[in-house]
Amino acid sequence: MTRPNVLRKATSIDDLRNIARRHVPRAFFEYADHGSYTQSTMRANRSDLEAIRLRQRVAIDVDSRDLSTTIIGERAELPLALAPIGLCGMQYGDGEILAARAAQEAGIPFCLSTMSICSIEDVAAAVDKPFWFQLYVMRDRGFVRSLIERAIEAKCSALMPTLDLQILGQRHCDIKNGMTVPPEITFSNVMDVATKPSWAWSILKGKRKTFGNIAGHISGMDSVNTLAQWMSQQFDPTLNWKDMDWIRSIWPGKIILKGIMDVEDAKIAASLGVSAIVVSNHGGRQLDGAKSSISELEKIVDAVGSDVDVMFDGGIRTGQDVLRALALGAKSCMVGRAFVYGLGAGGQAGVSKAIDILKKELDVSMALTGTRSVREITSGILAH
Numbered sequence: 001m002t003r004p005n006v007l008r009k010a011t012s013i014d015d016l017r018n019i020a021r022r023h024v025p026r027a028f029f030e031y032a033d034h035g036s037y038t039q040s041t042m043r044a045n046r047s048d049l050e051a052i053r054l055r056q057r058v059a060i061d062v063d064s065r066d067l068s069t070t071i072i073g074e075r076a077e078l079p080l081a082l083a084p085i086g087l088c089g090m091q092y093g094d095g096e097i098l099a100a101r102a103a104q105e106a107g108i109p110f111c112l113s114t115m116s117i118c119s120i121e122d123v124a125a126a127v128d129k130p131f132w133f134q135l136y137v138m139r140d141r142g143f144v145r146s147l148i149e150r151a152i153e154a155k156c157s158a159l160m161p162t163l164d165l166q167i168l169g170q171r172h173c174d175i176k177n178g179m180t181v182p183p184e185i186t187f188s189n190v191m192d193v194a195t196k197p198s199w200a201w202s203i204l205k206g207k208r209k210t211f212g213n214i215a216g217h218i219s220g221m222d223s224v225n226t227l228a229q230w231m232s233q234q235f236d237p238t239l240n241w242k243d244m245d246w247i248r249s250i251w252p253g254k255i256i257l258k259g260i261m262d263v264e265d266a267k268i269a270a271s272l273g274v275s276a277i278v279v280s281n282h283g284g285r286q287l288d289g290a291k292s293s294i295s296e297l298e299k300i301v302d303a304v305g306s307d308v309d310v311m312f313d314g315g316i317r318t319g320q321d322v323l324r325a326l327a328l329g330a331k332s333c334m335v336g337r338a339f340v341y342g343l344g345a346g347g348q349a350g351v352s353k354a355i356d357i358l359k360k361e362l363d364v365s366m367a368l369t370g371t372r373s374v375r376e377i378t379s380g381i382l383a384h
Contacts, residue, residue: 020344036169042284045315057370077107084134089117093206102351119212130157164259301329319361
């Protein structure tokens with residue numbers, strides 16, 4: 001059920017968030033919506049973006065505007081990509097497939113999470129164009145190798161090793177909600193789901209009810225149903241830069257390194273010859289007390305120069321936020337919560353709505369800053 005009437009009235013990402021909060025069970029909504037510990041870094045991602053002011057210009061011919069660009073050398077209709085988000089298939093049945101389809105219709109990249117509900121193979125069979133695959137490096141390197149090989153077989157066009165989740169930052173709401181995949185049958189869960197029949201129906205129709213890339217692939221792990229349980233047993237805290245050589249020996253294509261928040265780390269990452277790095281603090285879901293992604297973006301761009309494309313991730317809720325990040329040197333942006341709210345609000349139509357909202361806001365904001373093309377965006381559009 002796509003709830004067309006409800007979606008039609010949504011004019012902002014915040015509207016989609018409010019719809020999703022009403023339609024998605026609390027545990028899964030808060031899994032995507034909340035950050036770690038006190039959530040100070042998650043809040044800073046938003047407040048620091050909003051504090052950046054734009055320079056309003058007038059009497060400039062902006063009748064024709066071009067929002068297209070290239071992302072890791074490939075044409076994109078917008079300077080946007082859908083970030084890898086775990087458990088999309090618990091926001092809405094077949095959520096990863098629906099998000100990938102919406103992204104491809106919009107002409108932008110989609111990145112599938114290792115911790116997805118739909119598997120690599122599920123998504124590959126359901127879409128017409130290549131997508132990206134996000135990789136978590138685990139203790140069982142044989143399994144990691146098999147994930148990479150499955151991504152190769154699925155013709156994924158880029159691999160995104162994520163470096164900032166060797167150990168899980170505590171997210172209080174997940175512990176309090178007892179979040180499991182699929183949901184445990186408890187009185188509170190049953191009552192919550194009973195008030196969300198459209199969500200329940202979408203999940204029942206979905207291909208899978210657990211982690212599609214993991215279940216059945218490792219002996220003794222079939223019963224794992226919590227993200228924290230899986231991470232504590234498998235995610236590898238020994239991950240280091242040398243492991244990138246090992247990944248490169250298996251993966252033949254483009255590599256994007258996600259989770260860069262420090263200038264020194266950015267220089268090391270750029271020296272590895274990767275296609276891009278993503279300035280990201282994992283949406284404020286890991287190191288609480290870290291600085292906002294946007295506060296580190298310009299320094300990292302300056303440090304790596306033209307050696308590698310820099311993508312931005314962290315707190316984007318509006319087209320103006322996209323414009324701000326591009327003005328500070330990002331080549332493109334990744335959106336996570338923004339599209340997940342759309343997914344929870346209305347499946348594929350909701351994701352398309354989220355992308356369209358960001359597109360229109362970016363387009364109007366470019367015009368009002370006297371900017372005709374994404375390629376013309378510089379720090380000159382910012383009010384200092």
